[in-house]
Amino acid sequence: MSREKLEQLGLKLPLFPTTSVGSFPKPDYLVKARGEFNKHKISESQLRELERKATAFWIETQEKLGIDVLVDGEMYRGDMVAYFAERMPGFTEGGLVRSYGNRYYHKPVISGEVEWPGPVTVDWWKYAQSLTKKPVKGMLTGAYTIMDWSFNEHYSDRRSTAMALAAVIRKEVEALIAAGCKIIQIDEPALSVRPEELPIAIEAMDATAKGLDAYFVTHACYGAFEYIYPGMLDLAVDNFDLEMSNSDLHLLELFRSHPFTKDISFGVVDVHTHALEDKDAVRRRVEQALTILPKEQIWVDPDCGLKTRTVEEAIDKLRLCVAAAKAFRN
């Protein structure tokens, strides 16, 4: 059981541990600073200082709210794939591609053999962990998603691309573990986009995490999970962090058809709406989870990263998660 694994790692977490998916909104001063940095008006060290300030703010905020497993809030990141691609040899920046409406991003291009550039996230993890005694998650993007969200001009096919990336991400996982990180989240939001490729995603996660001494979480969202469940349970992780509320808990029906064998970080608040859910509605979501899953398997968090909300909205939504978890612990 994963709870035993947590204890073996020296982590004593309460029932219904609370956490976050990863990103938090950047405070206004940081948004402005990122724009100024792009226009070469401030230096990299000036930007880093503000990112550290914002990270410290979010660590302190999570502590005050009573969250159990913290995240650094990704104050230093824009896009979850581009952040790694920009630092990894083998990638070049691609041209602009539309993501929706009038939003565009530079989609990375794999143009050579991908390599690990040395620790990418470790210093940020160490900094965040130095600010709290509570465990801070290491936050990575999975090989399958990086493959799916990049152009590939080098490898012969999608599988070999994902496997090459997995070897690189594994080195980052090892570096996080060496630094003392015990809970590592490897996000795979592209997990369900091609159900026929689930075996590739599983093989890549095996190559990334299997045999390493940490508690692994993966986050997936916007997914057609009905096409990959229960096969997705073979992913080499201990905990699936899933967007439950935005989909009106319809995933629970799937879990009825086949037991959910891993821990779950159960999204109890919708991150795509400015509106704050009713406290009782959030509590009912946990109740629903308990009709399918043993209490020892359930973690409580928002559906997805909170970066698109305002700072105040994000804090209010996190407060709701903590209140719901505490109600059930008692």
Added chain:
Amino acid sequence: MSATSPGLHLSSTGSYPRVGDTAELQVLRRTIAALDRGERTTADILDAENEMTRRAIADQVKAGLDIVTDGQIRWYDPISHFAAKLDNVQIKGLLRFLDTNFYFRQPVVTGKPARRGTFVVNEYSFARNALGHLPTPHDKAGKLAIKPVLTGPYTLAKCSLSEPSGNGSGESATSLEGRALAYAEALAAEIAALAQTGAELIQVDEPAVIKYPEDWAIFERALAPLTAARDKVASAGRKLELALYVYFHDCAPLYEKLVALPVDIVGLDFTYNPELADQIAAEGSPKPLGLGLVDARNTRLEDPEVIAWQIERLLPKLKGERAYVGPSAGLEYLPRDRAFAKLELLSKVRDAIKGTKRAAS
């Protein structure tokens, strides 16, 4: 080429990138951002859309295509661009479009979707006019054509939800099939209107059906009003062909069913299954095909000789030895410079075929 392979056409498959890296290619993006800040009007957006549409058409002609589109520059996405123009449909949150990392606004059907105007007729008229104002390449006189593109009723329905309003008006649209048939009715009227405006070839995109083959019967029933609309146009003495395009999944398992549909052309995405070409070479096709042999989802440029070889072995197996060679899907999933390079690649493929024919003769 016409002297050697009269049935071979270089064709767009739909969309084209709306932005590029230079300031002049950012005009639409910047104008929309300025509108959001209250610094521009919707008239400015229309100007920017017109400019980028002209550029998209000019790029396709410059690259040597025979059949072009307007690049779908005005489309927010392939779903809400249609659904938002219907009564009793609300446009809601973002959802991932099939297996892409592109998001569309999901329509929620609250009653029977009802047409209150045309979908793309004005866009088609503008594009045809814009094409007419471009200098015609010397070898293309009388051969250049522009085709309008519609998202098909099944894909629209699959990407929508139903939330009946409770007043009884939405009874027929509460199911997937109900939505598909309601969308089909609206699209059938659009086909008639496009034919009236002069369209002789209309592309209907149904990517969702190859991903969800369990819905085939619904898809087929929803296609019937569209082919009936074409037949009505034809019976009035006008020329009109419907080209059904599928992409973003392996279409090989459905190949035989696809080419048996009562459409005039079937466009296929060859990038999901390397054996599809072998299958077609073995089985042949009872109708002309759209050959999506150029990968519209990856920046890597294919070897034109390899694609030319594929075409040479497939063309004799297609009815009338007629094929529409193009990208595997719309090109807006690529950066603009790469999208143009993929179009230029099509011309290189044609040159490679010409070279072979010359060598053979």
